[in-house]
């Protein structure tokens with residue numbers, strides 16, 4: 001007879017299959033974005049939060065980009081601080097587990113997400129908005145076919161209240177009459193197409209706001225982007241040598 005552990009592993013695998021095929025794939029193909037709540041569960045979600053807070057407190061996050069400079073230089077407001085993590089670093093094993101769970105979802109959905117063939121991903125980008133009113137201006141993650149096709153964000157903020165803390169992610173789905181206002185709630189996973197279909201912004205945040213973002217590559221678009229980049233750098237070298 002199979003052990004309970006084996007059964008629960010099988011049970012989890014079937015759940016992932018069901019979640020992907022009956023919810024994530026149809027949702028992504030209809031709306032271009034999809035929210036999965038309670039992705040890891042409270043226990044492991046909490047451990048991921050602790051690891052991210054330790055990264056933040058250890059000063060291992062790059063200073064956020066300048067978002068506004070008052071007249072006297074000292075009042076520069078900085079936006080999100082980021083750190084790149086691949087999940088194998090010491091003290092990041094729960095972030096590592098999150099990344100394997102995200103990879104399992106994407107692998108299971110592969111071939112059914114729009115016309116993409118997923119060939120890999122970036123390292124994870126751990127981001128922290130310091131809560132000083134900074135947000136992130138409206139933008140498209142991949143406006144010029146750099147290969148990124150799906151943006152996957154895991155939020156880590158317990159008791160987040162957008163009325164008080166702001167920090168909503170507002171997505172403006174291209175050609176749609178509605179916007180999607182997404183609260184960065186603890187243990188929430190968000191997926192959306194990285195291209196021009198999903199311009200988005202982070203509204204000013206008035207409490208510390210953590211998120212982990214991963215971008216998945218479409219193999220063809222990525223290969224094409226690399227070829228273009230190679231030609232570009234080759235031409236520029238040619239230019240300089242001639």
Ligand SMILES: O=C(O)CCC(=O)Nc1cc2ccccc2cn1
Nearest residue numbers: 127136140141153169184200202211
């Ligand atoms: O935290 C969220 O809800 C999303 C924030 C967000 O869009 N972050 C972001 C951060 C980026 C950093 C570098 C280059 C491109 C980037 C695109 N998007």
Ligand SMILES: [Mn+2]
Nearest residue numbers: 139140141200
């Ligand atoms: Mn973005």
